[in-house]
Amino acid sequence: MKSLAELEAIRKSTLERINLRKEEKGEVTRVVIGMATCGIAAGARPVMLAFMDEIQKRHLEHVTVSQTGCIGMCRLEPMVDVILPGKDKVTYVHVKPEMVSRIVAEHIVNGRPVDEYTIGAAENA
Amino acid sequence: MDIYRSHVLVCGGTGCSSSGSATLIERFNEKLAENNLEKEVKVIRTGCFGLCEAGPVVIVYPDGTFYSRVKPENVDEIVTEHLLKGRKVEHLVYTDHATREQNAEKALEDITFYKHQHRIALRNCGVIDPENIDEYLAMDGYRALEKALTSMTREQVIDEILKSGLRGRGGGGFPTGLKWKFTYNSQSDQKYVACNADEGDPGAFMDRSILEGDPHAIIEAMAIAGYAIGASEGYIYVRAEYPIAVKRLTVAINQAREYGLLGKDIFGTGFNFDLFIRLGAGAFVCGEETALMHSIEGKRGEPTTRPPFPAVKGLFAKPTMLNNVETYANVAQIILHGADWYASMGTEKSKGTKVFALGGKINNTGLVEVPMGTTLRTIIYDIGGGIPNGKKFKAVQTGGPSGGCLPESLLDTPVDYDNLIAAGSMMGSGGMIVMDEDNCMVDIARFYLDFICDESCGKCTPCRIGTKRMLEILNRIVNGKGKEGDIEKLEELAQTIKSTALCGLGQTAPNPVISTLRFFRDEYEAHIRDKKCPAHHCQALLQYVITDKCRGCTACARVCPAQAISGEVKKQHHIDPDKCLKCGACMEKCRFGAIVKI
Ligand SMILES: Cc1cc2nc3c(=O)[nH]c(=O)nc-3n(C[C@H](O)[C@H](O)[C@H](O)COP(=O)(O)O)c2cc1C
Numbered sequence: 001m002k003s004l005a006e007l008e009a010i011r012k013s014t015l016e017r018i019n020l021r022k023e024e025k026g027e028v029t030r031v032v033i034g035m036a037t038c039g040i041a042a043g044a045r046p047v048m049l050a051f052m053d054e055i056q057k058r059h060l061e062h063v064t065v066s067q068t069g070c071i072g073m074c075r076l077e078p079m080v081d082v083i084l085p086g087k088d089k090v091t092y093v094h095v096k097p098e099m100v101s102r103i104v105a106e107h108i109v110n111g112r113p114v115d116e117y118t119i120g121a122a123e124n125a
Numbered sequence: 126m127d128i129y130r131s132h133v134l135v136c137g138g139t140g141c142s143s144s145g146s147a148t149l150i151e152r153f154n155e156k157l158a159e160n161n162l163e164k165e166v167k168v169i170r171t172g173c174f175g176l177c178e179a180g181p182v183v184i185v186y187p188d189g190t191f192y193s194r195v196k197p198e199n200v201d202e203i204v205t206e207h208l209l210k211g212r213k214v215e216h217l218v219y220t221d222h223a224t225r226e227q228n229a230e231k232a233l234e235d236i237t238f239y240k241h242q243h244r245i246a247l248r249n250c251g252v253i254d255p256e257n258i259d260e261y262l263a264m265d266g267y268r269a270l271e272k273a274l275t276s277m278t279r280e281q282v283i284d285e286i287l288k289s290g291l292r293g294r295g296g297g298g299f300p301t302g303l304k305w306k307f308t309y310n311s312q313s314d315q316k317y318v319a320c321n322a323d324e325g326d327p328g329a330f331m332d333r334s335i336l337e338g339d340p341h342a343i344i345e346a347m348a349i350a351g352y353a354i355g356a357s358e359g360y361i362y363v364r365a366e367y368p369i370a371v372k373r374l375t376v377a378i379n380q381a382r383e384y385g386l387l388g389k390d391i392f393g394t395g396f397n398f399d400l401f402i403r404l405g406a407g408a409f410v411c412g413e414e415t416a417l418m419h420s421i422e423g424k425r426g427e428p429t430t431r432p433p434f435p436a437v438k439g440l441f442a443k444p445t446m447l448n449n450v451e452t453y454a455n456v457a458q459i460i461l462h463g464a465d466w467y468a469s470m471g472t473e474k475s476k477g478t479k480v481f482a483l484g485g486k487i488n489n490t491g492l493v494e495v496p497m498g499t500t501l502r503t504i505i506y507d508i509g510g511g512i513p514n515g516k517k518f519k520a521v522q523t524g525g526p527s528g529g530c531l532p533e534s535l536l537d538t539p540v541d542y543d544n545l546i547a548a549g550s551m552m553g554s555g556g557m558i559v560m561d562e563d564n565c566m567v568d569i570a571r572f573y574l575d576f577i578c579d580e581s582c583g584k585c586t587p588c589r590i591g592t593k594r595m596l597e598i599l600n601r602i603v604n605g606k607g608k609e610g611d612i613e614k615l616e617e618l619a620q621t622i623k624s625t626a627l628c629g630l631g632q633t634a635p636n637p638v639i640s641t642l643r644f645f646r647d648e649y650e651a652h653i654r655d656k657k658c659p660a661h662h663c664q665a666l667l668q669y670v671i672t673d674k675c676r677g678c679t680a681c682a683r684v685c686p687a688q689a690i691s692g693e694v695k696k697q698h699h700i701d702p703d704k705c706l707k708c709g710a711c712m713e714k715c716r717f718g719a720i721v722k723i
Contacts, residue, residue, distance in 0.1 A: 001385035004271065004392060007262060014263035020187040021132055021252060030187070035211045048130070052165065056128040064187035065130040067211025 020064045029063045029108055031055075032081040036070030042077035043096070050100035051080075055108075063108060076122060082107055091119040129167040131208060134184040136251060138173030138337050139330070139369055141180040145197065146170075149181055152197050156204040166208050172338015172373075174251035175492035176238055179219055184251075191236065193219040241508050243470070244494045245478050246294075246331070246454035250338030255373050258380040261341040267386055269457035273349050274394045277460075282353040283309055286456065288464035290476030295321050295412075295449030296527065296553045297629075298475070298542040304446060307436035308354040311444035316356040318347050319421070319440060319447040322363035322370070323405050323412035326525030327576060328556035331480040332450035334492055336363065336370035339454070340377035344400060346456035348387065351398040354446050358399055362417050365404040374402060409526070409580035413628050414447050416582070427582045428628035449554070451480055471497030475541030483509045485558035486516065498539040501531065505559055516561040519660075520644070524553030526573045526580075527633030529640025530566060549640045551633075565662035566645035567652055571599040573637035581630065588631030591622040595638060605665040607653035616642065661722040664707045671698045674719035681711035681720060 002010070033039065033048045048065060055063050062085075073079065076093035082103065083089045090113045092103060099117055107113050115121055135141075135150050153168045174182050179193035183203070190213050192203065199217055206212045221237050244250075253260035261267070273282050287302025308316060320343060324332040336343065347359045363371055378400050381387040389397045403421045410416050411426040418440045420426035439445025455477060459467045468476045475497040481504060484490055488510030495504060501521060505511065512518050520530040523540075529550035531538070538544050542552050560569065574596045583589045595618050598611050619635030626632045642649060651657045658666040671681070677695040682688075689705040692698030700711070700720075712720040 001388075004275075007267065007271075007384070010259050011262045011265075014259040017128055018132070018253070018260055018263055020130075021134070028187075033211070035209065037210070040210070049165075052128060052130050066187050067209075069210055069212040 016059060016061050019061050027062055027085055029060075029085060030081070030083045031063060031065045031108070032083070033065065033067050034069070034071065034077055034079040035067035038070050038074035039067075039077045039079065042074075044078035046097045047078050047080065047095050047100060050097040051104070054101055054104045058104065058109070060104075060108065076119065079119075082113070084108070084111060087111075092117045093119050093122045129165055130187075131166045132186045133166060133168045133203075133208070134171050134186065134251065135168060136172070136174050136180060136182040137170035137255075137369070138177070138180075138250075138334055139367070140173065140177035141182055142369060144180045146181040148197050149183065149195060149200060152200040153204065156201055157208070160204055160209055162204070162208055169254045170256075171253065172250040172255050173247075173334040173492060175242075175247065175334070175494075176219075176489060177492070178488070178490040182219075182251075188213075191219040192217045238489050238491070238493070238508055238510070241499070241503060242494050243478050243496050245458050246335060246451050246480050247338070247492065247494045248458070249342065250334055253339070255338055255340055256376045258341060258377065258384060261339070265461060266341055266457075267345055269460035270345050270348050270352075270386065271392060273352055273460055274392050274396055279309065279353050279355065282349060282460065285460060285464045286353075289455075289459045289467040290464075290471070290474075291452065291455055291459060291467065292475060292542060293449055294451035294455075294479065294554065296326075296524070296551070298552060301448060301452055304436060304448070305350065305353055307434070308356075308444050308446040311437055313444050315358075315441075315443045316354055317440045317443055317445040318350045318354065318356045318359040319418070319445055320347055320359065320361040320363075320453060321412060321414070321417060321447055321449045322361055322367070323417060324364065324367075324450070324554065325407075325409035325412040325580075326554045326556045328484045328522075328558050329482045329525060329554045331482055331492055331555055333367050333370050335450050335454050335480075336367070337373055340370075340374045341381065342457060343374075343450060343453050344377055344381050344387065346453035347400060348391070348398045349456055349460060350446060350448070350453070352396055354444075356446070357397045358401070360421050360440065361400060361402050362405055362411075362421055363402060364407045366407050371402065371404065378402070408582070409576075410582045410628070410630050413630055415628070417447070418445065427584045428630070430627060451555075472539060472541045472544075474543055479540070479552070479555055481540075481555045481557045483557050483559070485522070486512050486561040486564070487559040488513050495540075497541045500537050500539050502536040504540065504557065505536070509559070512559065512561050516563065518559070519562050519564055520560045520566065520569075522550075522558040522560065522569065522637075523556065524551035524636070525556045526576050527551060527629070527636055528553045528556075529636050530560070530569060530644065531640075532644045549643050551636070563660055563662060565603070565658050565660040566641045566648045567599065567658075568603050568662055570637045570641045571596065571603055574599055574634070577630070577634040581634075585625075585627035585631060587622045587625040588627065588634060591618055591626075592631070592634050594618055595622075595635065599638070602649065602652045603658070603663045603665065605652070605656050605663070607649075609653065611653055612642065612646070612649055667707065667722045668702055669700050669705055669707060669709070669712060669720055670723055671700055672719050672721060673697055674717050675715075676717055676719070678716070680714050680716070684710045684714045686710065 078095045080092045080095045157163045183192040183195045283305045291301040292298040405411050411420045416426045416428040435445040480494045522530045581588045675697040682690040687704050687706045689701045
């Protein structure tokens, strides 16, 4: 026997879990990780797990994590694209698991890209 | 509860299950484990996506990639390429019949098949795991029950259904709210709600899909109905040939009981309600409401005359409110979003949406849900993808054995209850069987009558004997033994049976004959007078001949099982009509198109 409040809690937590099946493309923040052989070799998997962990910890509902193939800049892997709704894609390069919480906090939650991790910064250095 | 980055939805409807989706699920789980992805990717068995033609269907989220006709050996590739490395397996991606495009980056909704659809009754089918009540809850499940029980009076609930304009989806199209009201008005110590999941129309499978894909929607709606009319118990009558539906329904009922959504004192409001499943043995007549209730009572599934109507004296002689599965599937949505929202869709007298089961000579066999008033043309050509193999459309059969066949000139009819009846057919449960130039309309009528003769319960004479006599005449006609006066005799029998049969089965049984006589009378006449079948379908009325296109390759003679074909090498061959079995093997074999049916 569940109370109304318990049912509501189930609704909420389940929705978080199945949110990625809804295709409200505009609303969703997408984290796309390069996971071709080059990306995986450079350590993309722990990065992806770190993203999933962080998103789950913060109960971020409208964020999906997916992977993509090699885009040809293997030397910059692991690469991660973050696409906020209605905003341009921001590409992070040489991403390490310890950088993830900052990207999530500053960029995904607060909308300010972490410039020093981006491809622009890497190319200018 | 863990968050997964990707969900793999595998269709577990009956169609995809029979093309092996259960093996796919096993294989996915194995392969995911091998690649250490089991904590990141979750495999979910859903109900029917509707595009059965393309089964087994697999959708990968969050990207929404739609894979069709997936075989077990393809699973390895999807796991190692798509799920591990993020590269879509292009050659497995569904190709849109209409645009010839692959769905790669496109959302599911953009596929032509889904674009014109509006899914209310099917909203959760193919989206949630039907065996997980939490997922149903997350899609606003049981919110309507909560709303009805905690903030609406019984009269308000009935009023909302009345105002929505919802009509029975089981075929009759009776206003649902009115039926609820009648049963509410009946005074009794015990009342029942019942759900008709007998689904006997050949070609219709929407009720099965709803039960398989979203069983909680029916449970919730029946509980709402129970509250409204004052019933504490409900029965779901489902045919035993639907094992997946029965299993999911059983699981769902148990989950709902566990959560206190069925049982005593639901939400602490004092309302008690519980549900029971009864299995039918698959007799068509048991879909008729009085026969259905007798069957639930454990009696022989035979109809009785009405009145008394079930609303007054139904199951166990108590007032009973029987609705069809699809009717119920709309109820929670109406309570949640309001009657006005629902009534804003559809036509003046037919509100909301209707699910159609597309079958026959059509590219996208499957289930579609469209607003009432969508034209037959849109359903058949835009959504259904038209007729395969460049053949010409001849007719569409709607309404099952009680319905009729509509010709090309009526393709722009907006589909609703009244328009279909005016056009000479009916809505029925929503089966739509498309026929092309190769279908003989007399034979189609014969097929339905044959079905009726099999399914007639035999209780009343017009149905038992009358339909038999009609079938005999039709058999005669398609066998080339039709006589002058046969058509008139058919018409007379049809009218008599229509007006004298005991139940709906007999009363509507002549409809396929009446409608084909109305629109395709010339085909009947050709059979009877000229001893010809214009569609070259009826074997007794056709001949295979070899034309001068023949190069004398001898392939036909070698494949003929009756040695009916003779001729010299490199010279035109000849078929001996006395020996010919009319199997068509020669025609299939001929590479020059030299063999024709006349
Ligand atoms: C021969 C015959 C077969 C029927 N078969 C079905 C059926 O398979 N499913 C169904 O829902 N209604 C069927 N009906 C209609 C039912 O009698 C009844 O009208 C319907 O279940 C009421 O529900 P609704 O008002 O929600 O449509 C059949 C009627 C007849 C006469």
